[in-house]
Amino acid sequence: MMNILVIGSGGREHALAWQCAKDDKVNNVYVAPGNAGTALEPKCQNVVLVSTGENASEHSAIIDFCQNNAIDMVIVGPEAPLVTGIVDACRDAGIQAWGPTAYCAQLEGSKTFAKEFMEQNNIPTAAYKGFTEAVAAKAYIDEQGAPIVIKADGLAAGKGVIVAETIEQAYEAIDDMLADNKFGDAGSRVVIEQFLQGEEASFICMIDGKNILPMATSQDHKRAFEGDTGPNTGGMGAYSPAPVVTQDVHEKVMTQVIQPVVDAMNNAGHPYTGFLYAGLMIDETGDPYVIEFNCRFGDPETQPILMRLQSSMVDLVAKGLAGQLPSDAQWDSRPALGIVIASKGYPETSSKGDVIAGLPELDDNNDNAVKVFHAGTAFSDSDAIDREKEVVTNGGRVLCVTALAGISDAQQAALAVTGAISFDGAQYRRDIGHHAIARENS
Ligand code: AMP
Ligand code: GLY
DSSP states (O other), rough: EEEEEEEEEEEHHHHHHHHHSTTTEEEEEEEOOOEEEEEHHHHHHETTTTTSOOOOHHHHHHHHHHHHOOOEEEEEEEEEHHHHHHHHHHHTTHHHHHHHOOOHHHHHOOHHHHHHHHHHOOOOOOOOEESSOHHHHHHHHHHHHHSSSEEESOOOOOOSSSSSEEEEEEHHIIIIISSSSSGGGGGGGGGEOOOOOEEEEEEEEESSSEEEEEEOEEEEOOEEETTTEEEESSSSSEEEEETEEEEEEHEEEEEEEEIIHHHHHHHHTTOOOOEEEEEEEEOOOOEEEEEEEEESOTTTHHHHHHHHHSSSHHHHHHHHTTOOOSOOBOOOOOEEEEEEEEOOTTTTTTOOEOOOOOOOOOOOOOTTTTTEEEEEEEESOOSSSSSSGGEESSSEEEEEEESSSSSSHHHHHHHHHHOOOBBTTTEEEEEEETTHHHHHHO
């Protein structure tokens, strides 16, 4: 029997923990720090080890826990602990941890590192230039014209990117990041890049240093509001598969993007291990360009993707840790679609402690076509007898209602459950899946 530790507290981690718990070989899934959903999931329990898992004392708390609780594998959800080297620290302590080392995680941790890496390895991406001075940055914007994209260099939870439609908006973004320091250290350096046109897709793989296992494809909805308008968020909903990734596009991504990452990291003496997420723009001729790399699974992409996974997540990670990843996995042929319900004010501000009504039972059989994954949830009173009645918001993205069915049916099924859930200021998009539904209808 196995014990697993999942690090993180989002919808992605609920989905990962839920998938691991389904495996008969698994005894306990600990989630640090987890959320209300992971606390309620059978075989799962939250452990108050870490808040973010980012610093060395948190790393040692994780290592101690693993040693004291016979943890067979650690699966790291979010980028922050990866960027600060949680996988390196676990390996040094002889603990099996799934994720990239700090060196490889720079692909997400620094936009500048990622752009230089892509340039050196001929990976298709938008033309760019890096700046630390506002005057020089603005001169470059004048030269390039709008639309143009301004990105904070470091980690900014998906929110450090401004797609400027006008020169004025681009200036404003520069002032926010370089002059006013709105993004802190993450924004003390900016990357300015060419605006890419096309349709986005998320291409996520498992990599064991040499073998590549592509996950089912997916598409995220980054903007806060319907019709892909409003500010960028961490993601307001996702579905899988993404029809824009045809077989031909898939092959191009594997040969032009993923394989070059694996080869280049090996050549650098830092084999890439863990999940790798390429955020892509697919142009009208079907050529992929990398918008960004993430060194982890996507959130909310994980929720629909793992809803479709029929192979054991635990077996896949075990094979990945052993350097024996297969080249494919078993997927439910039906699409899955997840709608994020975010808290009041998201993404600018965040509200906590609002009671959530209308949550369906978290019962869990495979035929269940709708699953509500928790993200920013907590218990108002951890001693309450009927804990499910006491679930409250804990900020940011709160839930992801995910349905498995035909794409339109999945949207309808997810909307029906979403509509029955309520809390003060709840916000969600009704148009998740619109690209795929339009394709299906045409
Ligand atoms: P990122 O955090 O780099 O993924 O950027 C967030 C979002 O901004 C992406 O999902 C795109 O929608 C948009 N974006 C980023 N870079 C570009 C680009 N070069 N051209 C067009 N849109 C972009
Ligand atoms: N959904 C986008 C991300 O995980 O970065």
